[in-house]
Amino acid sequence: MASKQYWLLKSEPDCYSFDDLKRDGHTEWTGIRNYTVRNMLRDTMQKGDLALFYHSSAKPPAVVGICEIAGDAIADSTAWDKDDDHYDPKASPDNPIWYARKVKYVKPLKSPISISKLRETPGLEGMGILKKGSMLSVTPVTEEEWKIITKGT
DNA sequence: GCCAACGTTGGC
DNA sequence: GCCAACGTTGGC
Numbered sequence: 001m002a003s004k005q006y007w008l009l010k011s012e013p014d015c016y017s018f019d020d021l022k023r024d025g026h027t028e029w030t031g032i033r034n035y036t037v038r039n040m041l042r043d044t045m046q047k048g049d050l051a052l053f054y055h056s057s058a059k060p061p062a063v064v065g066i067c068e069i070a071g072d073a074i075a076d077s078t079a080w081d082k083d084d085d086h087y088d089p090k091a092s093p094d095n096p097i098w099y100a101r102k103v104k105y106v107k108p109l110k111s112p113i114s115i116s117k118l119r120e121t122p123g124l125e126g127m128g129i130l131k132k133g134s135m136l137s138v139t140p141v142t143e144e145e146w147k148i149i150t151k152g153t
Numbered sequence: 154g155c156c157a158a159c160g161t162t163g164g165c
Numbered sequence: 166g167c168c169a170a171c172g173t174t175g176g177c
Binding site: 010012056057060061115132133134135137 | 161162163164
């Protein structure tokens with residue numbers, strides 16, 4: 001088994017916040033409708049990987065906590081739910097197209113790190129989240145970046 | 154298979 | 166609410 005990998009999961013707190021995850025304990029990370037993200041989530045992630053929980057479109061946008069990839073890839077059944085916001089008419093139980101992962105609450109950061117703070121921090125310049133125009137809701141995080149961000153928590 | 158048009162994302 | 170950047174779509 002390859003060594004542990006690190007990720008950053010982006011969510012709008014109005015949609016699903018880190019506090020929601022704390023309340024629930026775990027959740028299914030569904031609604032991914034981007035092929036790059038799907039491939040990472042389905043093929044590259046491993047059960048037991050750790051992830052940063054990032055609040056996008058928040059005031060301010062920030063990394064707020066830590067969670068864990070708690071299961072293997074599973075078909076995203078919201079894709080064939082007509083009432084779901086992320087309904088995809090091309091998906092079906094026989095051809096799921098989209099996948100999800102179970103994610104488990106771990107703990108909050110000692111204090112949230114805003115995007116402007118991330119930009120100012122040496123060693124984090126290369127983070128996917130900071131790239132202009134990055135729209136990926138899941139991005140890999142290096143061990144180095146992970147250590148800097150979670151130091152002291 | 155090219156590429157322009159369009160929709161979406163997300164920081165500001 | 167603006168707008169730059171990106172992914173996706175669809176006509177050809």
